[in-house]
Amino acid sequence: MAVFVLDRRKKPLMPCSEKRARMLLERGRARVHHMVPFTIRLVDRLVENSALQPVRLKLDPGSKTTGLALVREKETVDVSTGEIIRTLTVLMLLELKHRGHAIRDALTSRGAFRRRRRGNLRYRPARFDNRTKPEGWLAPSLQHRVGTTLAWVERLMRWAPVTALSQELVRFDTQQMQNPEISGTEYQQGTLLGYEVREYLLEKWGRECVYCGVENVPLEIDHIHPRSKGGSDRVSNLTVSCHDCNQAKSNMPVEQFLAKRPERVRKILAQAKAPLRDAAAVNSTRWALFQRLKATGLDVESASGGRTKWNRHQLDIPKEHCLDGACVGHVDAIERWQQPVLSIKATGRGSYQRTRLTKYGFPRGYLTRSKSAFGFHTGDMVKAVVTKGKKSGTWLGRVAIRASGSFNIQTAVCKTGNGLVQGIHHRFCTLIQRADGYGYSWTKIASTSARTNTQGDAEMGRSVTAALSLPGLNPGVSRATG
Numbered sequence: 482m483a484v485f486v487l488d489r490r491k492k493p494l495m496p497c498s499e500k501r502a503r504m505l506l507e508r509g510r511a512r513v514h515h516m517v518p519f520t521i522r523l524v525d526r527l528v529e530n531s532a533l534q535p536v537r538l539k540l541d542p543g544s545k546t547t548g549l550a551l552v553r554e555k556e557t558v559d560v561s562t563g564e565i566i567r568t569l570t571v572l573m574l575l576e577l578k579h580r581g582h583a584i585r586d587a588l589t590s591r592g593a594f595r596r597r598r599r600g601n602l603r604y605r606p607a608r609f610d611n612r613t614k615p616e617g618w619l620a621p622s623l624q625h626r627v628g629t630t631l632a633w634v635e636r637l638m639r640w641a642p643v644t645a646l647s648q649e650l651v652r653f654d655t656q657q658m659q660n661p662e663i664s665g666t667e668y669q670q671g672t673l674l675g676y677e678v679r680e681y682l683l684e685k686w687g688r689e690c691v692y693c694g695v696e697n698v699p700l701e702i703d704h705i706h707p708r709s710k711g712g713s714d715r716v717s718n719l720t721v722s723c724h725d726c727n728q729a730k731s732n733m734p735v736e737q738f739l740a741k742r743p744e745r746v747r748k749i750l751a752q753a754k755a756p757l758r759d760a761a762a763v764n765s766t767r768w769a770l771f772q773r774l775k776a777t778g779l780d781v782e783s784a785s786g787g788r789t790k791w792n793r794h795q796l797d798i799p800k801e802h803c804l805d806g807a808c809v810g811h812v813d814a815i816e817r818w819q820q821p822v823l824s825i826k827a828t829g830r831g832s833y834q835r836t837r838l839t840k841y842g843f844p845r846g847y848l849t850r851s852k853s854a855f856g857f858h859t860g861d862m863v864k865a866v867v868t869k870g871k872k873s874g875t876w877l878g879r880v881a882i883r884a885s886g887s888f889n890i891q892t893a894v895c896k897t898g899n900g901l902v903q904g905i906h907h908r909f910c911t912l913i914q915r916a917d918g919y920g921y922s923w924t925k926i927a928s929t930s931a932r933t934n935t936q937g938d939a940e941m942g943r944s945v946t947a948a949l950s951l952p953g954l955n956p957g958v959s960r961a962t963g
Contacts, residue, residue, distance in 0.1 A: 482820050483551070483572040485520040485640040486511075492528040493642045495536075496551075496572050516914040517862065517921045518573070518823060520640055528642075536572070538637055539647040540630065541789065541806035542767050545582075547630050548802030549575040551641060552815075568814040572641070574803035576924075577633055578826040581622035588621060594842055623766045629827050631773050638777070646774050647810040650783035651764055678702070680787050682721050691749055692726040692739065699724065705753055707732040717754045784810040801926055819926060826920040828860060828879070854882040855907040860916025865890055865902075865909045876902050879920045880910065893922040 483496035491514075497505075502521050505511035514522040534553055541548040552569040559566055619627065637643060682702060689696045700721040706712035709732045722730070730738045739746045774781050792808040793800070796815055803822050807815055837846040852858055857880055865876040865888075878892035878900070886907045892900050 482823075485515075485518060487514055487520065487522040487640070488526050488528045488531070489522065489524050490527065491522065493638075493640055494523070494526065494528060494531050495533055496641055515640075518575075518640070533642045535644050536642050537569075537645045537647060538634060538641075538643045539806045539809045540634070540770075541649045541802060541809055542626070542630060542770055543802060544626070545579060546802045547577040547579065547626070548804070548806035549577060549633065549637070550803055550807035551575075551637060551643075552807060554645075566813045567811055568816065569807065569812060570816045571807060571818045571820065574807070574818070574820060574822045574926075575633070576802050576822055576824050577629060578824065579626050579629060580827040580829060581625050583829075584625055585620075585622040594838075597842065617769070619766065619769060623769075625827075626766050627770045627773065630770055633825070634774065634777075643779065645780045645782065646777070647782040647784070648767070648771055648774060649786055649789055649805070649809045650767055650771055651785050678716065678719070678787075680790055681716065682719055686721050686752070688721075690723040690726055691720045692722050692730065692745075695723050701727050703727050703730065705735050705749065707734065710734065720749065720753065782810045799927060804926070821923045821925055824922045824924050826922075828918060828920050830916065830918045831859060849884050851884075854884050855886055857882050857888070857907065857910065857912065858916050860918070860920075861912055862914040862916075862921065863888075863890065863910040864913050865905045865911070867905065867909050872902060872905060876905065877913070878902075878922075879916075882907075891920065 482499065484499055484502040486494040486497050486502075488494055499519075502511070502519070505521060505523065506513070510525055511521040511523050514520040537552050537554050539550045539552060550571060551573040552571050555568045555570065557566050557568065558564070634646070679702065683700070688700070690698070690700065701724060703720055703722045703726075704712045704714075705718050705720055708714075712718050735749055736746055739749075771781065771783065788810070789805050789808045792812045793805065796808065796812070798804050798808065798815065798818060801822070804818060807818060831852060835848045835850070836844050837848070839845050857863065859881050861880050862878065863880045867873045867876070876890045876892050878890045881889040881891070883889075888905050888907055888910060890902045890905055890910075892902060
């Protein structure tokens, strides 16, 4: 885990290790510029007098979580083959959790309340639906995903000397898939070895066996209509199943194999020819993000999700959003990826609504007019040191204020188990960082390799800790040239 470094004019230098950052602060050569992610500012260095190395920011956009990896590039030439080998050293891993579902639910609720108010027309015709959307319009929940991702790209570009970007542009490269219903090429036989098709099928069938519904087991590709009886290799004839069901089905048609479960047969046959529902929407946000990244003027590398998964399996790296980001594009080796991950959760900046409503639309409570209490705002990161009582200890996290001065602190872990510590008096709290619309915590990557993980890519366990408390690795430093 690296510490961002700025020169005295706030221009980015090469990130350094935590140990070197502590040394610079103790010797008076640096000042604290930002807390999370931790950033220092040198008082005796300019970027013109420093040597920088190529740094690349890699992104894996997702519907709920976007993985980001800041890496240092090193290219060497294999003397025997003349091939260029790209080795990446991980400087920082980040995971950005979006709030698109919360935005969608809030807009749906607001629309329902408005329709109820405006529905009393008394024989007047409703307004005709003649409002057109501008070109390139995205739904607010999708635009939020693009906006927050781009905001963090711009933040990292201010804190690190980023020279290039990499993005997973499409989840499935339809031009490399085996005869799909949304494209039309034969069984892909390149270096990806069917990874595009496998990833497409896993997403389409929900990463579970379609015959028995078992999850978190190795899944195999199966032909719905057997090839021995004239079945094709089209994606619409492929599904995923566990090993036991695949062996039991053998070369039987699905109607014969599931003769006693006609409802499941109808569901399988109906879903087989249906394209992946979310692919179009997700790909549209990826393309919108890609165009915004190109507008930065940096070199932007794009790759498919199948290529990302192939890189991850070749390098024996576990399945995580941030590590998927590190595996995007051309990768031959990755170093120092086993480090803490900064988890960033989009929380928003509050609401203008002061009246809380029940599900029927009746008021149930009212908020104060002021957004601050005793110098704190909801969303501020605070540190509370409680010396006595049931809540004694040191609590670090996001605060929710009350006018009474009794605050709640959302931490990563606490005695109650859910991370929420209630009833902390404001006099115990010290401000660490002002609210910026995000919540922060550190997570550790499980040490399980990709080869021991299932093809279903089950979510792996993590241990969580509050921010500003984990030791880091030595990712390299910027060196003065004069």
